Amino acid sequence: MNGRAERLIRRLESQGALAPEDKWLLDSLASPVRRFEPREYLAKQGSPVDRIFLIIDGYACRYRLLPDGRRQITAFMLPGDLCDIRTFALSHMDHSIAALSTVEAVVLGVEAVQRLQMRPALVTALAWNALVQQSIAREWLVNVGHRTSFERLGHLVCELFERLQLAGVAQDNSFRLPLTQAEIADTLALSPVHVNRTLMELRRTGLLTFQSRQLVIHDYPALCQASGFDRRYLHLDRSAAAAA
Amino acid sequence: MNGRAERLIRRLESQGALAPEDKWLLDSLASPVRRFEPREYLAKQGSPVDRIFLIIDGYACRYRLLPDGRRQITAFMLPGDLCDIRTFALSHMDHSIAALSTVEAVVLGVEAVQRLQMRPALVTALAWNALVQQSIAREWLVNVGHRTSFERLGHLVCELFERLQLAGVAQDNSFRLPLTQAEIADTLALSPVHVNRTLMELRRTGLLTFQSRQLVIHDYPALCQASGFDRRYLHLDRSAAAAA
DNA sequence: CGGCAACTTGACAATGCTCAACGCGGGTGG
């Protein structure tokens, strides 16, 4: 056990324990670890799909570029995140993946994925994982489409907090967020200037502070309330949730 | 062969021929057909996941509601569309599915999906299908986040046109679009009033007309151009596309 | 013929964008 798959295992086991052999397999595939510098590509739009990634540490993102140079970040890849193992069914990438901070990731080829696919319990757990990512993508659409900048930013912070907690890389009421305001802007479809103003408003309201890449939440329930955050879309509870 | 899976098969075969047995299986599972009236639920947020759907005819959509009653449509389900067969890995629905027009759909339970999963070629083809749906979801985020109302609406029309063509239910330069302007508004995160104005602007520009549920495209290349539509995200070509 | 849902149009308000300038800090080279 090298422990590199620990954060992924922790996430997957939130839905039910895995057999030791399954954990061993995940761990044994989690090597070697490759290091990516900020802004470095993990995968490039248009390139053939021949690998997927398990994020060990750091922040990466999926994004699309517009002809005019603006970009939309469509997903964050956090420690313990694994790409959809079905990705190989596509011939080429329809978006890019890049490191936002320094990233440690394991590069998995087809053979590694085939070994994962031979374990039914892992296939199910990873299907759950992929479906949660899709649920998050839907929520981002709601976020960008219908929430004010204040709610949007607050909602993103809540989501990151929950996800990082599940991976075991958040503190009690804070987490490392190595993003520039411009990157947050690309995520929330706001201008960098407006992200700045909104951030100060959140600070003024006493909900959170964000300094030197550390995000501190001062009143989590109030933040959830103010940003319309309802964690059910993250599927964190094992039992079925009641209808809205 | 009852032919009900014809549109799905047509889509899947755009990526490579299927074996006759695979097609027979799809067709044999495509029964019975259930009919849903406009606004009727196919699946409700919070309910247990025990079925998925193959759309035979008509328009359905996935959506989420906000506490204030507004809604965001996160995907269209068109003739020939099939839900992700992995959906059963979730305990409950994180969004609702409802009919927009009268819909004919096949309801598939776990057993039917298990039979599909025993055919590797189908598993691959359906993985491709599901990944395209995710790519579309990413594009919707770009659309809502970064495009003007004019581009947004044009882009949606282009996408629907391409998808309906692939399923074989579009005419040369037009297709049936049984949506109200309010429903388009819920899709594009615009107000109904603004959808109306934008629609008239598209008409005035001579790009398209939309009357009595029929959408006619007068100049498709110009429409693509004006709305920044680049069909690569739909993965329609079998060969790898060049980088942007 | 009546009624209701969808569509249309106008006036006004507001959220968020653009442009522009300035502050701050860390890294680099002279």
Added chain:
DNA sequence: CCACCCGCGTTGAGCATTGTCAAGTTGCCG
């Protein structure tokens, strides 16, 4: 060791796209 420079953050002013509210109109169905 100091000075410059560049990326990032901050702030202000004006603007524009889009939302809201409200009043009509059209058209379909009963």
